Amino acid sequence: MEFTFLGTSAGVPTKQRNVSALVIKHVASKRWCLVDCGEATQHQLLHVPYSLINLDTIFITHVHGDHCYGLPGLIASAAMAGRTQDLNIVAPKGIEEFVRTTITCTDMHLPFALHFIGVETLVNIRVKSGFKVTAIALSHRVPSYAYRFEELVKDKHLDTEKLYRDGVPQGELWGEVLKNTKLLLGDGRELQCEDYILPMREPRSIVVGGDNDMPGLLMDACEHSQVLIHEATYTQEISDRVGRGPRHSSAKDVAEFAEKSALKNLVLTHFSARYHHPDITKSSSITVLHDEAVESYAGNLFLAEDFANFQLDKDGILSYKQKYYDRNKSIE
Ligand SMILES: [Zn+2]
Numbered sequence: 001m002e003f004t005f006l007g008t009s010a011g012v013p014t015k016q017r018n019v020s021a022l023v024i025k026h027v028a029s030k031r032w033c034l035v036d037c038g039e040a041t042q043h044q045l046l047h048v049p050y051s052l053i054n055l056d057t058i059f060i061t062h063v064h065g066d067h068c069y070g071l072p073g074l075i076a077s078a079a080m081a082g083r084t085q086d087l088n089i090v091a092p093k094g095i096e097e098f099v100r101t102t103i104t105c106t107d108m109h110l111p112f113a114l115h116f117i118g119v120e121t122l123v124n125i126r127v128k129s130g131f132k133v134t135a136i137a138l139s140h141r142v143p144s145y146a147y148r149f150e151e152l153v154k155d156k157h158l159d160t161e162k163l164y165r166d167g168v169p170q171g172e173l174w175g176e177v178l179k180n181t182k183l184l185l186g187d188g189r190e191l192q193c194e195d196y197i198l199p200m201r202e203p204r205s206i207v208v209g210g211d212n213d214m215p216g217l218l219m220d221a222c223e224h225s226q227v228l229i230h231e232a233t234y235t236q237e238i239s240d241r242v243g244r245g246p247r248h249s250s251a252k253d254v255a256e257f258a259e260k261s262a263l264k265n266l267v268l269t270h271f272s273a274r275y276h277h278p279d280i281t282k283s284s285s286i287t288v289l290h291d292e293a294v295e296s297y298a299g300n301l302f303l304a305e306d307f308a309n310f311q312l313d314k315d316g317i318l319s320y321k322q323k324y325y326d327r328n329k330s331i332e
């Protein structure tokens with residue numbers, strides 16, 4: 001499983017960070033899902049290897065503009081790119097009206113259908129890119145949701161290495177191994193099929209939070225998950241100063257929750273524009289959020305950056321792989 005951040009700023013874009021959007025993808029599929037679509041998400045997409053033709057389903061966490069203003073432009077560009085396949089959008093009430101009204105008001109004509117699925121009543125949805133996605137209600141100024149992406153694993157796996165090693169000819173015979181208990185090979189050998197079938201693997205899962213001031217609401221969702229991606233809009237000091245009004249989490253809030261729930265990997269995102277300074281020695285740099293989080297959380301901690309790509313391996317170990325684009329470097 002892998003994910004790539006397209007936007008990591010809260011509320012407004014900065015020179016380093018655009019507003020919220022995240023690509024989530026299974027390595028076995030070329031299709032991908034998008035969680036949130038802040039303004040200019042389609043511009044960010046120009047720098048990463050994901051095509052709007054292969055966009056599977058869009059998930060919107062809540063109606064605030066920094067999470068959805070990019071939808072009309074992205075949908076229009078999907079049409080311009082030649083997309084003809086229907087597009088599913090899982091979102092809270094209000095998003096459908098926003099998108100459809102914009103389509104009407106701007107004389108947009110789409111060569112594909114849009115299907116809106118209300119998150120409020122969603123139990124779970126299986127998407128073609130290989131996930132079962134569940135929504136979890138959060139606490140914010142408006143209804144907000146987290147999405148838990150659980151990979152779909154096949155019940156039975158062939159031990160292809162062993163089949164090769166034992167000289168079982170590849171082809172139809174391999175399919176028969178899954179369906180039978182014994183097989184007679186051309187050379188007279190009798191195969192015990194169960195010797196060539198691997199046990200079902202525990203599915204991995206990633207929880208992607210929307211804006212939320214109560215990380216504890218994700219306790220059940222995180223129980224068998226390997227990664228939590230959650231907002232940490234500011235430090236505890238600033239959070240205390242601004243009060244409960246904005247209904248966001250501090251780095252400390254999320255770190256304490258992650259530690260309590262024994263979560264292996266935590267990725268913080270959705271940072272206030274006040275932490276914009278590129279010099280990490282400054283108090284207005286992102287380092288203060290990192291420093292606050294490590295005080296409470298001993299697991300694998302990452303701070304998101306635009307265009308950063310992460311991969312979760314089969315053992316549930318998360319690693320930062322690459323940055324697809326660096327704003328400070330050349331324009332290709
Ligand atoms: Zn936000």
Ligand SMILES: [Zn+2]
Binds near residue numbers: 062064140211
């Ligand atoms: Zn919000």
